[in-house]
Amino acid sequence: MIKKMIVFALPAILIACSAGNKKIENADPMEYAKTITAQELKDHLYIFASDEFEGRETGEPGQKKAAEYLKKEYQDLKIPAAKGNDNYYQDVPTSYFKKGKVKPTENVVAFMKGSEKPEEYVVISSHYDHVGVDDQGNVYNGADDDGSGTVGVLEIAEAFAKAKRDGYTPKRSIIFLNVTGEEKGLVGSKYYTDNPIFPLENTVADLNIDMIGRIDPDHEGKDPYIYLIGSDKLSKELHNLSEEVNKKYMNIDLDYKYNDENDPNRFYYRSDHYNFAKNNIPIIFYFNGTHADYHKMTDTPDKIEYDLMAKRAQLVFLTAWEIANREARLVVDKAEAPEAK
Incomplete structure (x- = not known):
């Protein structure tokens, strides 16, 4: 009886093993990109940018609710905490904030271990804080800034999780990094790069x-x-890869207006990627530009272009997929990032 059970069990074990070791080159990344949908982004954002989250002011109760929301989503996707033991939070000490009194706060960091090059890491980041509530009690929901980026990261994480369930684990590890304190001076990302969880x-x-x-x-x-x-x-290799991925899959107009060193807006220095660039890590900053509701209480989820947002998030996923699964890591051409003036 025992011998028969072993014989019958062997085929199932072999099938399970082969499913877990599929060649990533055989996967169609667009199949997984399409799991990033306008409806799911909308469902997330109507919660994440609701009044319940009180404008996600750094260190305040609304930001804590937002952190818990992100943690639960990663748990539901079965993407582990970067620090292990279900600890998705990287505490950012109040000493990192140079102006004003800020309560304790935290980055939210999830981690998918790579299959072939697990000690090389691709970071997909957003900031999940915003500017809170004004003296009259008006909530600044921050649907675009940066609720859009944050729920985009969740959908990208879901796409990678689906691929992994199908046996296509990325070669390199993926870090899903939702940082706090961006509106206070890129503080959460600075803390992460000063105290990295991964080298x-x-x-x-x-x-x-x-x-x-x-x-x-x-x-x-x-x-x-x-x-x-x-x-x-x-x-330059990252730039070319980005262009090729877009041409192959998405054909979105890639506008480099704000990439100009002489751009007076200085956007290159104004979001969390810059703390990685300062450490000679190649970056891409995805941005829709400013609009009349930027940093106003009118930045609400009903004004979001969800179909377009889905296309943009799909592009980020596909670019991350290519970086994570190419044979060689990206070549850094320049010795250091330009310094902010």
């Missing part, structure tokens, strides 16, 4: 998503677009 020298790239839900005045009525900033600052 910076083995961090291959950071794809940072900060505002991908709207259309700016320059692109009203035009084709789908996204501003790309910083893709060629440290690695």
